[in-house]
Amino acid sequence: MVFLDFEQPLEKLYEQLNKIQQVGQEGELDVEPMIKELETKIKNKRKEIYGNLSGWQKVQLSRHPERPYTLYYIEQMCRKFVELHGDRYYKDDKAIVGGLGSLDGQSVMIIGHQKGVNTKMRQYRNFGMANPEGYRKALRLMKMAERFSIPVVCLIDTPGAYPGLEAEERGQAEAIARNLFEMAQLKVPIVCVVIGEGASGGAIGIGLGDRVYMMENTWYSVISPESCSSILWRSWDYKEQAAEALKLTADHMHSFGIIDGIIKEPLGGAHSAPEDMAKILKRHIKKAIAELQEMSTDELLEARIQKYSSIGVYDEVAPTEEGQ
Amino acid sequence: MGWFKRLKDGIQTATRNKKDTPEGLWYQCKSCKQTSTMKELKENHFKCPFCNYHVRIGSYDYFDLIYDGNYKILFDEYQSKDFLEFKDLKPYTERLASARKKNDVTDAITVATGKVNRKPLTIAAMDFKFIGGSMGSVVGERIARAIDYAIENRTPFMIISKSGGARMMESAFSLMQMAKTSAKLTQLAKAKLPYFSFLTDPTTGGVTASFAMLGDVNFAEPKALIGFAGPRVIKETIKRDLPEGFQTSEFLLDHGFLDFIVDRSEMKERIADLLYFFDTKD
Ligand SMILES: [Zn+2]
Numbered sequence: 001m002v003f004l005d006f007e008q009p010l011e012k013l014y015e016q017l018n019k020i021q022q023v024g025q026e027g028e029l030d031v032e033p034m035i036k037e038l039e040t041k042i043k044n045k046r047k048e049i050y051g052n053l054s055g056w057q058k059v060q061l062s063r064h065p066e067r068p069y070t071l072y073y074i075e076q077m078c079r080k081f082v083e084l085h086g087d088r089y090y091k092d093d094k095a096i097v098g099g100l101g102s103l104d105g106q107s108v109m110i111i112g113h114q115k116g117v118n119t120k121m122r123q124y125r126n127f128g129m130a131n132p133e134g135y136r137k138a139l140r141l142m143k144m145a146e147r148f149s150i151p152v153v154c155l156i157d158t159p160g161a162y163p164g165l166e167a168e169e170r171g172q173a174e175a176i177a178r179n180l181f182e183m184a185q186l187k188v189p190i191v192c193v194v195i196g197e198g199a200s201g202g203a204i205g206i207g208l209g210d211r212v213y214m215m216e217n218t219w220y221s222v223i224s225p226e227s228c229s230s231i232l233w234r235s236w237d238y239k240e241q242a243a244e245a246l247k248l249t250a251d252h253m254h255s256f257g258i259i260d261g262i263i264k265e266p267l268g269g270a271h272s273a274p275e276d277m278a279k280i281l282k283r284h285i286k287k288a289i290a291e292l293q294e295m296s297t298d299e300l301l302e303a304r305i306q307k308y309s310s311i312g313v314y315d316e317v318a319p320t321e322e323g324q
Numbered sequence: 325m326g327w328f329k330r331l332k333d334g335i336q337t338a339t340r341n342k343k344d345t346p347e348g349l350w351y352q353c354k355s356c357k358q359t360s361t362m363k364e365l366k367e368n369h370f371k372c373p374f375c376n377y378h379v380r381i382g383s384y385d386y387f388d389l390i391y392d393g394n395y396k397i398l399f400d401e402y403q404s405k406d407f408l409e410f411k412d413l414k415p416y417t418e419r420l421a422s423a424r425k426k427n428d429v430t431d432a433i434t435v436a437t438g439k440v441n442r443k444p445l446t447i448a449a450m451d452f453k454f455i456g457g458s459m460g461s462v463v464g465e466r467i468a469r470a471i472d473y474a475i476e477n478r479t480p481f482m483i484i485s486k487s488g489g490a491r492m493m494e495s496a497f498s499l500m501q502m503a504k505t506s507a508k509l510t511q512l513a514k515a516k517l518p519y520f521s522f523l524t525d526p527t528t529g530g531v532t533a534s535f536a537m538l539g540d541v542n543f544a545e546p547k548a549l550i551g552f553a554g555p556r557v558i559k560e561t562i563k564r565d566l567p568e569g570f571q572t573s574e575f576l577l578d579h580g581f582l583d584f585i586v587d588r589s590e591m592k593e594r595i596a597d598l599l600y601f602f603d604t605k606d
Contacts, residue, residue: 163552163557163558164561165566167552168553169579171537171579172533173532173536173551173581174537176502176533176534177506177537177538178537180502180503180506180507180534181510184506184507200490200499200530201499201529201533204502205533207503208507222491222492222494222499223492228412231492232412232492233413238412253496258496258497305508308503309508311464311504312465312504313494313497314461315402315405316402316403317401
């Protein structure tokens, strides 16, 4: 188990639990009551910690090394899945995966950022930071889904689109912009879920949809708290303040009306009970797709444009008379 | 909404926008360091008479340079507000107040409609001096309304981009303007009205990754910085120096993301040519 800094009280309790269990195995001492007591303590401590997480702590949880990623959810949710590779222009990006899957008989095109599960795989997946070919692969799969009336599911989990030299040469900005333009008018339902990190253009590049959800311990923002700290505070040391100021948690995003709902995580976060998490996720996706399939294509597209057109807060002041 | 008139002798900026253009009698070029008079600079379309460096100018300067004469300012009444109560070293409200005081434009984009060689065109032009030309809710809303206006009045549409990217102080609202503006552009496309994206120095971040890259025709001023990630971030990521000319207009043209580069002195004629070709009524 990997414990985050704010989980240290839990770590201590787990250490005690381990010791007692060892003692129990070695001798004839009845440790059962002590174990019971510790388990209750752990449960309560966990409730206490998780009942009151700060923005930054949720950012930490969203990056937890044991947190499930896209391919895990696909494996858990879909009895059948065929991964589809490549953008047909340049390459197969490893930081965005996609393919056809079946959610209890409903075909879906599932696309998502993919992070690596160990050091070697993290490199291979480029830490979930896609290049233009990743966004273009995603678009190719979406257009295919559109032709065959298959709903699209996008799972978002990225620290950002890759800021590399070749990414610029191949048009990172164009790739993201094109996806936004095409997703805004794709003639099939699109359901998006932030399952980890939702950083900026790299996230929204596969994040425009009819329903957008965030898991409870995730974040969605125009910039990571670290980069925000370095630009606005001119130091890397204000990431906690930046995380609060950006109001990047699912609660905030839901209260702003930017997302359509929050998907509850098991106590202790998605990684503490990944199978349960996958079941909850699947239930939400299936429900959203079923609702969206009730709408005609025209209604769907009209509602989607309307939804995005109405995002924004501003004042309306009286126009002033000026000029000649 | 106000009407502005371009004076006949040379190029005269509207009085309210004085602060967005270089001030004083003399101008020292940022590129070649030579000094010219402000009059010479203005007569040369705000380009250095010695090295042709395109000086950063404001939205009203572009309107004056592009429109035939009168133009009408639209949607100035939509103004930024500090919905998130954002505070870093300074509260956002203070940043907004000082930007308004310094600039005379009311946000990082201004919308106008008028005629170019007698053909109608609606333009949304960005101002870098207003919080780095950053995109917040108001930039998105003014673009959205400009698109509605273009559709209702059957005018082509152009955005002149000049932006450091997102307005961080509006967090996710800022991010969502990428989706909003792109979604609105699909309506313009469905109405079969052309959209020209004119990129000027600098155009980066979320602005590039949304409306700036979505023109039916994309074009830029010479030697403008255009990119998704900023050069400093890329350098830190790849841990080596960036090649000469990386992320310039010329680089983007070479890599296939621009249709052409236009000198500011030929800008109006080129836009008029496009309007001529796309005008199917003739
Ligand atoms: Zn010069």
